Amino acid sequence: MATIERGELLSKQVEEALRERMRQGCFSPGEQLPPENDLAATFGVSRATVRAALANLQREGTVVRRQGAGTYVTHAAAYLDSRLEGMWDCEDMIRARGCEPSVGWLEYEECLPDEQTRRKLRLQPAENVLVVRKVFLADGQPVIHCADFIPRALIGKSFTRDDLAKNVFAFLEEFAGERATYYVAELAPTVADGSMAQRLGCSSGTPLLLFDEVAYNIKDRPISCSLLHHRREGVLFRVVQSRP
Amino acid sequence: MATIERGELLSKQVEEALRERMRQGCFSPGEQLPPENDLAATFGVSRATVRAALANLQREGTVVRRQGAGTYVTHAAAYLDSRLEGMWDCEDMIRARGCEPSVGWLEYEECLPDEQTRRKLRLQPAENVLVVRKVFLADGQPVIHCADFIPRALIGKSFTRDDLAKNVFAFLEEFAGERATYYVAELAPTVADGSMAQRLGCSSGTPLLLFDEVAYNIKDRPISCSLLHHRREGVLFRVVQSRP
DNA sequence: TAGTGGTCTAGACCACAAA
DNA sequence: TTGTGGTCTAGACCACTAG
Structure with a gap:
């Protein structure tokens, strides 16, 4: 029943097989999973491979494990789509909520960055940045205002306005040959000011994340900041924390 | 130089040893770490153990790894204290920002929960909850308003007002014999209304997370909700995302 | 005490990146 | 081509939980 094949990552296949069974209700929330040795025998892989799969499920909160007791299914599996983890793209976030994403407005300019941006990107005083501002729509409703700042010197190829509608990370790979390996984000609550409110189609003072x-x-090396x-209506952020 | 001993978790010791060297500047941001085989030989452990340690460092964003290229130190190590990950306690959050935490105000009552809370805790219609409301101070300034809801039926021992000042998870372990293994949090921006503003010592309309x-x-089984x-001034939330 | 997950090893092979 | 990290195995032993 496992249909585990060589070729794909074995641990990923085991992970998906377990996930699928949970979706089908074969294992329900609160129930105990078979022991690692049984799973290894069932799927025809080593125990280490099963453990890698279970570790992934545990990290995302789909199962909870306790030494001596067993592995239990949680009901958090249902929340998998709205996780803060692994979010690299505004349009994906919108799709995760079941809406159709689009870009409603876009403008860009090349200019000297303000002091804060300059420091974040570790730029020399006279270095220019490309600033791209856009508004993302979910099913036609504005939900995210995005401002990307890219060091001008990184951009090696010429681009068009359409290229800027892409995700900044995709743009950087294509036009700067730079790949983002990680980012650091700081979260803060704020409220819409006049221009932000206008672009987002809400009233001034509306809470924003x-x-x-x-x-x-x-x-x-910093390659962009945003x-x-x-x-609030646009995107739901969930955080799942589990502990040993 | 490693001083790896039996007894403690080997992978944890390796992880800490590497972290310590990075703190001491032995490995600086942007630099490449020695290959896994070298580290294994240096510490006298197997490569799998080294990999477990590196996987932890990678997950928290301290290092970035790429197949064929190597393992590189990031400068994100400096942000380790303000991570959203692993946050289970308001006072710890406040300490992470270098402030002294205290409880500035506390009130509690036993009552019927509203519909939303009842559903979150999966309670029967007539079941009571213990509601604890507090305000946490950072160096004397109010920064967090906390409302905890605990099913009354879970609480087996009698408690005093002082017991309620504790972290809800510590309270649950002591007075309900229940341990929280994971939680699901939804983030949203909002603004302070009248009573919230008063308790937090800010003006109405102030943005809150x-x-x-x-x-x-x-x-x-749900054992509490909060x-x-x-x-915004009180706590800084950082998210570090890395990708393979 | 039996059975569970947690850790560790030694070795193999593969995929990828850089020189 | 060389060296890196990525995956997988088979087996061992330990720590914890529950009956």
């Missing part, structure tokens, strides 16, 4: 992010390449303002 | 949390025990309102 601000993500202040800086992305780095493998060499730990300010993302999320409307 | 709301955590709407539900905690579960190992059997996937509404946490954070002032």
